[in-house]
Amino acid sequence: MPAPVGLFPDSPCVCTPWGECACGHEERALRNITNRSWPHGPMTPEQREWCIGEAVWAGEGSCRREDMETMPDRDIAADTLHAWSDWVKSNTDF
Ligand SMILES: [Zn+2]
Secondary structure (H helix, E strand, C coil): CCCCCCCCCCCCCCCCCCCCCCCCHHHHHHHHHHCCCCCCCCCCHHHHHHHHHHHHHHCCCCCCHHHHCCCCHHHHHHHHHHHHHHHHHHCCCC
């Protein structure tokens, strides 16, 4: 689900050196965090909470809220990205 408007500042894509890809706004932000190129300092409690909610929902049981609450920002961002890709894999037929 989309994050509330303004939860994450816009950030460049880190998938390609030329900065072009198909990532949406939230995915770009999370990839910047896992890549240590997040230019905006630590994640806010609101950003962490949104990610945990996404990972718990998309992870379908593989991400536990109580484990994630104590994780560093990078791990939260990485687990959220993994949960999204797992969700896509288990909910598509091609
Ligand atoms: Zn990208």
